[in-house]
Amino acid sequence: MQEINRAALIKRASELLSDGTADRVLGWKAGEFDYDVTPAVFHSVEELEKDFVWGDFCGANFSKYLIKETQKGDGKVIVFLKPCDTYSFNQLLTEHRFDREKVYAIGIPCDGMLDITKIKSMADGVLSVKSEGDEVEIETLYDGVIKEKRENLLPDRCVHCKSKKHVSYDELMGEDGEVLDSGRFDEVEQIEKMTPDERFAFWQGELSRCIRCNACRDVCPACTCEKCVFDNPDSGVENKAAANSFEDSMFHIIRAFHVAGRCTDCGECSRVCPQHIPLHLLNRKFIKDINSFYGEYQAGETIGSRAPTVNYSQDDIEPSEAVERGGDNA
Amino acid sequence: MRKISIDKLNSLFSAIAENETLYLPVDTKAGAKFEKWHDGAVLSDALNTVRSAKDFFFPQTENLMDFKVDGKNIEIIDTREECEDFVIFGVRACDVKSFEILDRVFLAEPVDSYYKNRREHGVIMSLACTKPHETCFCGTFGIDASSPEGDIVCHMTGDALCMDAKTEKGKALLSRLDSLTEETDGKAVEEQKKVTKERLAKLPLASLSADSFGAGKTEKFFGAPEWKELSQACLGCGTCTFVCPTCQCYDIKDFNTGHGVKRFRCWDSCMYSDFTKMSAGQPRLTQLERFRQRFMHKLVYYPTNNGGLFSCVGCGRCLSKCPIQMNIVKVMKKLGGKEND
Ligand code: SF4
Ligand code: SF4
Ligand code: SF4
Ligand code: SF4
Numbered sequence: 001m002q003e004i005n006r007a008a009l010i011k012r013a014s015e016l017l018s019d020g021t022a023d024r025v026l027g028w029k030a031g032e033f034d035y036d037v038t039p040a041v042f043h044s045v046e047e048l049e050k051d052f053v054w055g056d057f058c059g060a061n062f063s064k065y066l067i068k069e070t071q072k073g074d075g076k077v078i079v080f081l082k083p084c085d086t087y088s089f090n091q092l093l094t095e096h097r098f099d100r101e102k103v104y105a106i107g108i109p110c111d112g113m114l115d116i117t118k119i120k121s122m123a124d125g126v127l128s129v130k131s132e133g134d135e136v137e138i139e140t141l142y143d144g145v146i147k148e149k150r151e152n153l154l155p156d157r158c159v160h161c162k163s164k165k166h167v168s169y170d171e172l173m174g175e176d177g178e179v180l181d182s183g184r185f186d187e188v189e190q191i192e193k194m195t196p197d198e199r200f201a202f203w204q205g206e207l208s209r210c211i212r213c214n215a216c217r218d219v220c221p222a223c224t225c226e227k228c229v230f231d232n233p234d235s236g237v238e239n240k241a242a243a244n245s246f247e248d249s250m251f252h253i254i255r256a257f258h259v260a261g262r263c264t265d266c267g268e269c270s271r272v273c274p275q276h277i278p279l280h281l282l283n284r285k286f287i288k289d290i291n292s293f294y295g296e297y298q299a300g301e302t303i304g305s306r307a308p309t310v311n312y313s314q315d316d317i318e319p320s321e322a323v324e325r326g327g328d329n330a
Numbered sequence: 331m332r333k334i335s336i337d338k339l340n341s342l343f344s345a346i347a348e349n350e351t352l353y354l355p356v357d358t359k360a361g362a363k364f365e366k367w368h369d370g371a372v373l374s375d376a377l378n379t380v381r382s383a384k385d386f387f388f389p390q391t392e393n394l395m396d397f398k399v400d401g402k403n404i405e406i407i408d409t410r411e412e413c414e415d416f417v418i419f420g421v422r423a424c425d426v427k428s429f430e431i432l433d434r435v436f437l438a439e440p441v442d443s444y445y446k447n448r449r450e451h452g453v454i455m456s457l458a459c460t461k462p463h464e465t466c467f468c469g470t471f472g473i474d475a476s477s478p479e480g481d482i483v484c485h486m487t488g489d490a491l492c493m494d495a496k497t498e499k500g501k502a503l504l505s506r507l508d509s510l511t512e513e514t515d516g517k518a519v520e521e522q523k524k525v526t527k528e529r530l531a532k533l534p535l536a537s538l539s540a541d542s543f544g545a546g547k548t549e550k551f552f553g554a555p556e557w558k559e560l561s562q563a564c565l566g567c568g569t570c571t572f573v574c575p576t577c578q579c580y581d582i583k584d585f586n587t588g589h590g591v592k593r594f595r596c597w598d599s600c601m602y603s604d605f606t607k608m609s610a611g612q613p614r615l616t617q618l619e620r621f622r623q624r625f626m627h628k629l630v631y632y633p634t635n636n637g638g639l640f641s642c643v644g645c646g647r648c649l650s651k652c653p654i655q656m657n658i659v660k661v662m663k664k665l666g667g668k669e670n671d
Contacts, residue, residue, distance in 0.1 A: 032534065032663075033464060036655035039563040060654060065563070120650075124377075125463045127534065141529075142461050209360055211381070211390065211572050215653050218567040231604050238604075240581055240596045272653035274380065274569050276360040 004108055004174045006054045012106065012173065013052075013078055014045040022104045023075030026065055028058045034129045035116045039065060041077075054080075056131055059113040059155070061266050063088035064221040070102040077103055082110040083177065084161070086168045087264035087300030088221040093168075094304050095262070097224055107169035109177065112150070112158035117276070119153055122146065157267025157280065160184035167301055184265065185288045187281055196327025207249045209275040212240070216269035216279055222259040252282060260286040261307030264300040293317045331519070332504060332511035333490045342491070343367050345507055346417050350453070353386070354419040355379050364418065373420065377463055382575030382647065383425040386418055387448045388432060390572075390597050394444065394582065397591040410444065413451040417503065420457045423478030424468045424645040428575035429454070430479075431632070431641045435578050453499050456480030460526050465646030467535035467659065473643060476526035487518035494519075535644075535659060542666050543629035545638045551630060552622070556664050561621035563654045568599030570648040570657065571624065576641045579605070600624050625661045 013025045029040035030053045037057050042048045062079050066089075069077050081089055086107060093100055114136065120126055125141025136153055138146040151159075162184055164177025191199060217223045217230075229235040230251060256263075265287060269279040290297050294308035294317075334342050344367075346352045352367040355374040362376035364383065396407040429449075436445035456478035459466075468475050477483065481500030485492045492514055495501040504511075530536065543551070571577040581598040584591045598605055600623045606613060614620045632641035648657045 031655055032649075032659060036649065036657075038655045038660070040559070041562060116650075124461055127464055141464060141533075213567055213569040213572045215565065215567040215569045218565040219653050227603075231602065233604060233607065240583065240598065272567075272569075274573060274651040 006052065008173065009054050009080060009106075009108070010045075010048045010052055013042075013048055016078055016104060017045060017048075021076060022078045023073065024069075025052075025078040026062050026069060027052050027080065028054060028060070033126070035114075035119075035126070041069065056114040056129065056136075057116065059271065061085045061088055061219075061221055061268050063092055064219070064224065066098045066103055067092070067224060070098045075102075078106060079103055080106050080108050081166065081169065082108060083164050083166050084110075084157070084264070084266050086166045087163070087298070088266050089300070090168045090303045091262060091264050091300035092221060092224070094300070095224070103170075105169045105171075107166035107172040107176070109174040110158075110164065112154045112161065114150075114153050115155035115158075118155070122148070155267070155271060156278075157265075157271065160186075162265060162298075168303070185284060187278075188284050188288050191281065191285070196325075196330065200327060200329050203249065206277050207252055209277055210252070211275060212251070213274060215272040215274065216277075217255060219268045219272045220259065221264070221266060221268070222262045223255070252279065256282040256286060259283065261290060261297070261309035262299050263287065264298070289322070293322060331492055331494045331514050331516045332507070333492045333514040334511045336486070336489050336491060338510065339373065339491065340370065342507065342510055343371070343419070344369060345510055346419075346503070349415070349506070350503075351414065351416040352419060353416065364420075367419075377459060377461060377466075378422050378425070378645065378647075380647075381573060382428065382645065383418060383421050384428060384432060384575045384578075386416075386452060387429065387445055388436070388578065388580075388597075392444065392595055394593045394595055397584075397593070399590055410447070413447045415451045415453065417453045417455060419455040419484075421454050421478070421480065422457065422459055422645075423473050423475045424466075424643040425575050426454060426456045426479045427468075427471070427473050427643045428645075431576045431636075431639065431643070432578055434636050434639070453482070453503055454480040455482045455484055455493070455500075458483070458485045458522070458526065460486070460522065460529075462526070462530055462533055463646065464534050465649040466530075466533060467538050467644035467646065469530055469533075469536060470538045470540050470644050471640050471642060474527075475530060476523040485519045485522055487522050490514070490518070492516065492519050538659060538662060539666065540629065540640055540662065543633070543662070544640070545630075545634040547630045548626070548634065551626065551665060554665055557618055557622045560656065560661055560664055561618045564601070564617055564621050564656055565653060566601045566603065566617050566620065567653060568601040569651050569653065571599040571601055572597060573647040573651050575643060575645055575647070576628070577624075600627070625658060628658060629662070 016022050025042040025048065027040060027042055028037040029051045031037055035057045037053055039060050042052060063085050066079060092098060119129060119138055123138050123140040123143055123146050126138060127141060128139040130137045131150060134150050136148050136150050140146060160182045161180055163179045165179050166172060166176055191202060194202060229237055232238055263283040265283060267280050273279060290308055297308055299307060343352055347367050353364045354367055355362045355376065356365045356371055357374045361380040362374040363379055393409050396409050398405040398407060436442040458478055459475040462475055481497045482504055483494045483496055493504055495504040579598045579600060580595045582595045584593050601620050603612060614623060628642040629640060633639055642658055649659060
């Protein structure tokens, strides 16, 4: 089997640049440390060989970048997509957000990324992170070299990976995987079991940490409005400062409704939150409810699918059956 | 210099809190955070807090005044509360330096009286770093993490906390705590400084230089072609500006409560598309221009207006929090020329 590594990706991208299939590559650029790679556009084989990297921290979902990048030229842009990215890719195509003809998509397999926050919580001063099979070697400033099992350092979204299968690509490198059942609704179920007051307290505790930096929204491939209402001074709801601690919750609840049926559960929102707010749990609750009220639906599984939330049928569940109100804040 | 044994920290904190509200870094599930001290609160071991200490003097939102409208009459209500004395324990050298950078903005004429009020009532007990992280580069801006500035400078040396008062405010507070503390010669502190300095010199970013930036370099960097590549992946989210101890931009808005108007101020970010939007639009039309503004401000504009002082303190927060891992170090290395190759 072909091994998928930095050299293999550079080789394939270089061939496609040289034979004229595409004229640029969306990839990752090395940073100061092993973990601070930045999305970048590469225009030549030389640029690729100099700065292109591929590894445990190349988690950023590139689908959303295609909206702007495809508008920048007539040629095709090569993009590398992990299985989870391909769902966002399809969803954006369903919403006609970029020109498919201007993209050459290469599916690449994924064993899960590494979570730098988890690594930093066990090591003081991270100098390098190297992984070798199931083991990760962390070189630190003060704790020597720490060895840890890879499975303990995966970000939550990879622990609960929904699929190793690519649902869209022009070509696939390596082997495709399967749709998985990795318990991604377990935590949602825990929250459902709480009493309304416990649940209110849980979310208030989480959301009160929000600093409204908007990273979650700006990284989200389902949030692609040209002008978000929350940024528009004329909208009347522009909300640079929350009037009270509940207003930030409203922002998140409204956003969760807005992406309901379109969120593919890529996990970017929770990855980027500087306050470590588990935003994916809100979205997963919507996905879980959609599955149980209208039948299994996975956004982005196919291009052009209609989410149950935008269809109406007479058998649709009544609000009173869907939710039960209770507790002090009902 | 005074000292107190580590196992008596709680009684020290409780003695301070008797007269003044005391804040200190404690661990939360989202990292260390300044919180109000309560009996038994445990000081965090973390190197620094996730949010910076600027919040104490320049809070994310604040009510400036209220208006009550009654027919044709508008009543202006001063909502300001006179601040009481408070103490912040555990501020690191980088964050202490950020106060000087903010002071030059908010205390310059016309003085921001809201900021001044809080600044005058705050006593800073700084804490020297002993284990700087790979993302720290305070040294680039001449900040010595092993001996911070502050009203009372503290060092945690093995089994004791050593405290040295540097200002009138600091002396007043420390002398109040005399019965709890004992005199020390400061040898342990000197020893610790030496070890920390060796560690600082070995940090991966220890050789990062700001020499090619500074006052008067606007023309040299403004039109640099590198901004395009540096800014291309930026999401414009503003996280870097919100976690930064020296970012100081704000917006003032009116909020209609239905019964009147609340005029508030809140943090704003040069990274946002609606920043300083006027009738003619936002002066910086593209993300490249907004991105460039943030770094030019830190490295060129601020020094130009403030006798060469940079407005980055090298705390490294933007290094660890940017969703796409773009930050001031990468900007300095890309644009900084030979010194940073
Ligand atoms: S990324 Fe986190 S802190 Fe920022 S707006 Fe979203 S939830 Fe709030
Ligand atoms: S620019 Fe970055 S490193 Fe510099 S003070 Fe601000 S957050 Fe810290
Ligand atoms: S930047 Fe310097 S002062 Fe700030 S935490 Fe790091 S070592 Fe300490
Ligand atoms: S530099 Fe990073 S943190 Fe700052 S606005 Fe851009 S993407 Fe957000």
